[in-house]
Amino acid sequence: MQDPSAFTLSGRDLIGIEGLSAGEITGLLDLAEEFVELNRQIEKKRTTLRGRTQINLFFEASTRTQSSFEIAGKRLGADVMNMSVASSSVKKGETLIDTAITLNAMHPDILVVRHHASGAVALLARKVDCCVVNAGDGAHEHPTQALLDALTIRRNKGRIQGLTVAICGDVLHSRVARSNIALLNTMGAKVRVVAPSTLLPSGVESLGVEVFRTMEAGLEGADIVMMLRLQRERMAGSFIPSVKEYFHYFGLDEAKLRYAAPDALVMHPGPMNRGVEIDSAIADGAQSLIREQVEMGVAVRMAVLDSLARKLPNA
Amino acid sequence: MRNGRSHSNDSRPLLLANARVIDPSRGADFHGDVFLADGVVKDAGFGIAAAGIPDGAEVVDCAGAVVAPGLVDMRAFVGEPGAEHRETLASASHAAAAGGVTTIICQPDTDPAVDDPAIVDFILRRARDTAVVRVHPMAAITKGLEGHEMTEIGLLQAAGAVAFTDGHKSIMNAQVLRRALTYARDFDALLVHHTEDASMSQGAMNEGAFASRLGLSGNPKAAETIILERDVRLVGAARSRYHAAALTCAESLEVLERAKAAGLPVTASVSINHLSFNELDIGAYRTYFRLAPPLRGEEDRQALIRALASGLLDVVVSDHLPQDVEGKRLPFSEAEPGAIGLETLLSAALRLVHSDQVDLVNLLAALSTRPAQILGLDAGTLRPGAAGDVIVFDPGMPYVLDPRSLKSRCRNTPFDEARLDGRVLRTVVAGRTVYEYV
Numbered sequence: 001m002q003d004p005s006a007f008t009l010s011g012r013d014l015i016g017i018e019g020l021s022a023g024e025i026t027g028l029l030d031l032a033e034e035f036v037e038l039n040r041q042i043e044k045k046r047t048t049l050r051g052r053t054q055i056n057l058f059f060e061a062s063t064r065t066q067s068s069f070e071i072a073g074k075r076l077g078a079d080v081m082n083m084s085v086a087s088s089s090v091k092k093g094e095t096l097i098d099t100a101i102t103l104n105a106m107h108p109d110i111l112v113v114r115h116h117a118s119g120a121v122a123l124l125a126r127k128v129d130c131c132v133v134n135a136g137d138g139a140h141e142h143p144t145q146a147l148l149d150a151l152t153i154r155r156n157k158g159r160i161q162g163l164t165v166a167i168c169g170d171v172l173h174s175r176v177a178r179s180n181i182a183l184l185n186t187m188g189a190k191v192r193v194v195a196p197s198t199l200l201p202s203g204v205e206s207l208g209v210e211v212f213r214t215m216e217a218g219l220e221g222a223d224i225v226m227m228l229r230l231q232r233e234r235m236a237g238s239f240i241p242s243v244k245e246y247f248h249y250f251g252l253d254e255a256k257l258r259y260a261a262p263d264a265l266v267m268h269p270g271p272m273n274r275g276v277e278i279d280s281a282i283a284d285g286a287q288s289l290i291r292e293q294v295e296m297g298v299a300v301r302m303a304v305l306d307s308l309a310r311k312l313p314n315a
Numbered sequence: 316m317r318n319g320r321s322h323s324n325d326s327r328p329l330l331l332a333n334a335r336v337i338d339p340s341r342g343a344d345f346h347g348d349v350f351l352a353d354g355v356v357k358d359a360g361f362g363i364a365a366a367g368i369p370d371g372a373e374v375v376d377c378a379g380a381v382v383a384p385g386l387v388d389m390r391a392f393v394g395e396p397g398a399e400h401r402e403t404l405a406s407a408s409h410a411a412a413a414g415g416v417t418t419i420i421c422q423p424d425t426d427p428a429v430d431d432p433a434i435v436d437f438i439l440r441r442a443r444d445t446a447v448v449r450v451h452p453m454a455a456i457t458k459g460l461e462g463h464e465m466t467e468i469g470l471l472q473a474a475g476a477v478a479f480t481d482g483h484k485s486i487m488n489a490q491v492l493r494r495a496l497t498y499a500r501d502f503d504a505l506l507v508h509h510t511e512d513a514s515m516s517q518g519a520m521n522e523g524a525f526a527s528r529l530g531l532s533g534n535p536k537a538a539e540t541i542i543l544e545r546d547v548r549l550v551g552a553a554r555s556r557y558h559a560a561a562l563t564c565a566e567s568l569e570v571l572e573r574a575k576a577a578g579l580p581v582t583a584s585v586s587i588n589h590l591s592f593n594e595l596d597i598g599a600y601r602t603y604f605r606l607a608p609p610l611r612g613e614e615d616r617q618a619l620i621r622a623l624a625s626g627l628l629d630v631v632v633s634d635h636l637p638q639d640v641e642g643k644r645l646p647f648s649e650a651e652p653g654a655i656g657l658e659t660l661l662s663a664a665l666r667l668v669h670s671d672q673v674d675l676v677n678l679l680a681a682l683s684t685r686p687a688q689i690l691g692l693d694a695g696t697l698r699p700g701a702a703g704d705v706i707v708f709d710p711g712m713p714y715v716l717d718p719r720s721l722k723s724r725c726r727n728t729p730f731d732e733a734r735l736d737g738r739v740l741r742t743v744v745a746g747r748t749v750y751e752y753v
Contacts, residue, residue, distance in 0.1 A: 097644050117646030118530035119600030138648065140530030178530060202533060203524025 004031040008310050013125045013132040016141035017182040025187060029151050032296070032303035036151075039075070039299055048306050049078035052109040056082045057099070058135070059115040064270055064294060065135050065144075069112045072301035076309075078110070096120060097127055104128040109312055110305060113137075118175075131308040133301075139175050145269050146179035148300040150187065152293050153224055156265055161188035166218050166260070167209075168194040169228035169250060169277050172201050172239070176269045177228055181207050194218030196250065198239045215250060219259040227252050227268045227278050243276050253279040257287070265289050327373050328352035329746060331707060332364040334377035338384065339680035340696035349382045351703040354745040359697040377707055380740055383679050384695045385417025385448075385704035387686040389507070389584055390560060390632035391657055392482075393419065393450075394724075395441060396434070397426025401637040402724050404438070407657060408446035409722040412750035414658035415739040416633070417448050417704035418687070418694050423455040424482030430455040430466045432474035439475050447749040448742075449704070451477040451692070456495050456506060462486045465495050469502050477690045480507035480560060483607055483636075483652075485542050487513050493549045500555035505689065507558040510542040510567070511608050519648040521594045521609045529600065531648055534609055536564040543567050547574040550581055558689060559583035561634055563608045565618035572627055582689055583627075585619050586634035587656055587663050592616070592729060602643045602650035603729045606634075609652075623681060624673045629689065631681045633660040637725035655723045659730045665710055665737035675710065703746035712738040 007027040011019070038044055054073040058066050066082060073080040083103075094102075096115070103111065110131045113121045118138030125132035136142040154160055165184050171177045171193050184191045185208040193204060194212045205211055212218030219225060230246060240246045252266065266278075266288045274280045283290060331349040336359055338344075348363035349356065352372070359382075368374055388411065394401040404421075411419050421438065423429030429438065435452050442450035454476035458464045468479060479499065485508065486492040492508070499506055515538035520526050522533025543559055547570060550557045562571065562583050574581040588606055593613045597604045604610060622628040636653025643650050656663075664682060667673040680695075687695030693702045713736050718726045742750035 095641070095644065096646065115646065117648045119648075120646035122599060123646055138530050138646075139532075175530060178528075201527030202522045202535075203527050206524035207528065 004034055007031050007307055009307050012308070012311065014143055014304055014308065015122050015125060015132065015134045017143045017146050017179045017186070018141070020186065022186050025147070025150065025183060028147055028300070028303050028307065029154060031307060032147070032151050032299040035299035035302040036296065039295070044075050045077065046075060047077040049073065049076040049309055052078040052309060052312070053107065054078040054080045054110040054112065054305070055103055055108045056080065056112045056135070057103065057114075058083070059085045060136070062114055062135070064297070065114065068294070068297040069135060069301050072298050072305055073110070076302055076305055078305070096124055100124045100127040104130070110308065131312065133304060133308065136175055139173050139178070141179045142175040143179050144297070144301050144304055145176050146183040147304070148293055148296040149180055149226065149267060149269070150183055151296045151300055152267065152289050155296075156289060157223065160184065162190070163223040164190045164192065164221060165224040165226060166192045166194055166222040167226045167228065168215065168218065168252065170199045170230050171195050171204065171228065172199045173231040174228045178207070180226065181209055192218050192222065194250070196240060215252070215256045216259050219256060222260040222264055225252060225257065225260050225264055225266045227266065229269065229271065230273055230277050232273070247276055251275070251277055251279060252282050254281060257282060267293060270294070327371060328369050329743065329748070330364060330368060330372045330374045331377055331382045331705070332374055333379065334382040334707065335379060336382050336697065337676055337679055338697040339676050339684040340384070340698060342676060344676050349697060349705060351705065351743065351746045355703045356697050356699055356701045356705070358699055375707070375741070380707050380709045382705055382707050384683045384697055385706050385742065385744065386415050386661060386682045387418040387420070387690070387692065387694050388416045388633050388635065388657060388660065389420045389630055389686045389690070390586070391419050391421055391635035392424065392637065392653070393421040394637065395425065396437065400724070401639055403445070404442050404450060405445040406722060406724045407635070408442070408448045408450065410655070410657040411448045412742045412744070413722050413739065415661045415706040415708060415742055416657050417706065417742060417744050418692065419448060419450050419657070420477060420690065421450060421452050422482045423453050423480060424460055424484070428455050428460045429453070429476070430458050430460070432467065432470045435471055435474040435476050448744050451475070451690070453478045453480045453507060455479065456481050457486060457491060460484055462488055462491060465491070465498060468495070468499055468504050472502055472504055477692065478505040478507050478558070481509065483509050485509050485511050485513060489545060489549065492546065493553065496549055496553035496555045496557065500553055503556065505556045505558055507560050508546055509560045510539050510546065510562070512538040512542050516608070519605060520597060521611045523594070523612065525594050525597070529597070536566055536611065539563060539608060540566045540570055543570045547579065547581060550574070550579050551577070554580065556580045561586045561589070561608060561632065562619070562628065563589050564611050564615045568618055568622045568627060575627070582629040584630040584632045585623060585628045586632050587660050588634060588654055588729060589616065590619055590623065590631065590667065591663050596729070597647070600647040602645065602647055603654060603727050603731065605647060605650050605652045606654060607652035620667060620672050623667070624677065626677070629681065630686045631664055631678070633657050637723055638727045639725055643727050653727065654729050655721070655725055655727055658721055658723065659716065659728060659735065661708060661739060662735040662737045663730060666735070668710065669736055703743060705743045706739055707741040708737060708739045710737045712736065714738060
């Protein structure tokens with residue numbers, strides 16, 4: 001195995017999983033393993049990013065992703081600044097590109113960006129001189145989520161290749177689903193999506209998934225059950241009749257989980273709608289990896305920041 | 316008309332000699348000469364030059380280049396009044412002249428909208444004073460383009476509106492459109508309708524696998540076909556003249572074919588963008604390819620080309636829609652739709668000739684003769700006595716489009732840096748040269 005501490009990504013930025021090779025994904029996961037160990041020690045600090053400035057630019061509210069990136073940057077020794085839309089000039093009408101140019105003038109080394117429009121992070125990345133990490137753009141990609149999910153799977157199953165992963169719920173609005181589909185396909189897993197037809201993107205099969213419209217069929221023999229948050233804030237336009245009916249047919253409860261493999265594990269990117277897409281008993285149960293996912297999130301983001309920073313000038 | 320180059324020879328007769336003369340109105344394509352004087356075509360035929368050069372005429376040796384009627388662009392947005400920073404009648408007309416367009420039909424979705432005879436009058440007077448090509452406004456079908464109340468169709472027509480349209484909006488209320496069609500029939504007025512169901516076209520691009528991959532919300536083709544189907548039913552009852560403003564998909568062509576086969580007075584346009592590109596050209600969120608209606612798949616593009624070749628689609632339009640940098644330098648889903656096209660219309664359309672998909676006479680008919688006939692304009696023909704609006708172009712001259720060289724006030728061209736073959740050498744309006752390629 002290649003030395004993880006010498007690993008770098010081929011690009012300057014991490015905009016999406018699409019375009020990453022299996023080798024790059026494995027390299028990031030191996031590096032993240034080291035940070036998992038580090039994060040469990042009392043002394044969690046590294047100095048790899050000392051002197052570097054990391055700006056977390058969030059145009060969309062986020063608690064766990066933003067704090068995860070903040071902790072990751074700080075543990076690597078970077079100066080981290082959080083900028084959220086509520087208190088920024090974007091609310092005063094400044095465009096995305098002007099914001100990018102303004103921040104760029106302050107010489108950050110790493111920009112972590114979340115935006116509500118697909119493609120916005122890539123657009124911003126073209127206008128700045130530093131590394132850009134996509135922390136979620138519209139319904140397009142959320143690469144660090146897919147990486148942390150992969151790390152969680154690999155640590156619990158020992159592999160990703162050959163596993164059957166069922167991604168269930170609001171695939172239509174989900175960037176998590178798109179990034180996971182790309183990553184799992186690259187790593188050789190069998191990917192299924194399970195959702196009512198109104199919550200499936202048109203032509204979803206072409207992304208490399210098998211499509212199921214019932215949990216019973218979709219979970220049959222699955223090794224991993226990945227639940228998605230029902231994005232009720234994007235639900236204008238009658239996608240499902242009611243939360244009650246949705247939970248009845250697509251909410252993960254014990255009865256539905258029994259269709260999956262006996263040692264199946266349950267994941268959720270959070271934040272959860274308990275009683276909507278997942279029953280509390282499952283979320284907190286023995287098969288749930290949901291808390292571990294959060295832990296892996298910090299380690300994976302440290303790996304991403306570290307490997308990108310290695311390519312910065314003067315590194 | 317104001318143009319530095321042409322002031323000196325305002326009244327001089329013009330003999331375009333040694334040309335490949337194409338007159339789509341007569342299906343003619345021959346080697347000969349075209350003679351213009353007193354603002355009109357005097358003659359187009361063999362051996363005019365050989366018979367002796369008329370007194371005082373300017374003689375241009377076309378050296379085998381094509382001479383054809385000037386193009387009539389049925390769908391172009393000009394920002395006057397209200398959006399002069401995007402385009403003025405003057406800047407649009409210079410772009411048009413450079414592209415071989417001698418007649419612009421401008422859209423009513425200005426600010427204020429063209430829903431009052433005084434605004435038609437304003438545009439006509441501004442065009443007379445500032446534009447170098449002919450400009451005819453279309454007026455709104457409904458007041459304020461709101462889709463509720465019919466405009467004064469009779470008075471607007473009398474003021475000079477050549478057709479009626481709600482621009483890039485569909486009239487969603489079927490009863491309103493039915494009444495407008497029925498009323499318009501009494502004036503033999505043409506209604507040009509954008510066919511996109513508003514409730515199903517909230518997305519940023521064509522619905523399908525590529526949109527799903529990009530994480531963009533999509534507009535299904537059904538948004539177009541449903542409105543077109545509905546409209547055809549309404550035309551069947553009202554029997555008034557109807558023109559679909561810009562069709563984009565194979566399914567719509569089936570609807571159009573049935574309507575024509577049933578003898579309904581239905582015609583349709585296709586935009587040069589939909590003949591030139593498909594949804595994959597959006598690539599990595601390139602906002603210059605965000606259009607309304609959106610670009611579709613390659614099979615739809617091919618179907619549109621075949622329908623143009625067969626004459627099912629009557630007209631090719633530029634769908635010129637200038638957007639400034641602020642409107643385009645945004646995330647794809649937030650960017651303004653539209654592309655400029657007046658200046659590249661002919662060059663881009665000639666690609667279809669070079670690829671042997673459409674023959675040149677037929678293409679020029681769709682760009683000049685047919686729109687002129689549909690709108691009842693004196694244009695699109697070289698018959699003696701017709702308006703002296705002609706162009707000279709070299710159908711094979713290659714160039715790479717430099718957006719900085721464009722005359723439009725905006726730069727949102729999807730042909731940015733594209734290799735094009737075919738260039739306008741001279742544009743003549745009312746017998747006067749208003750553009751010359753040097």
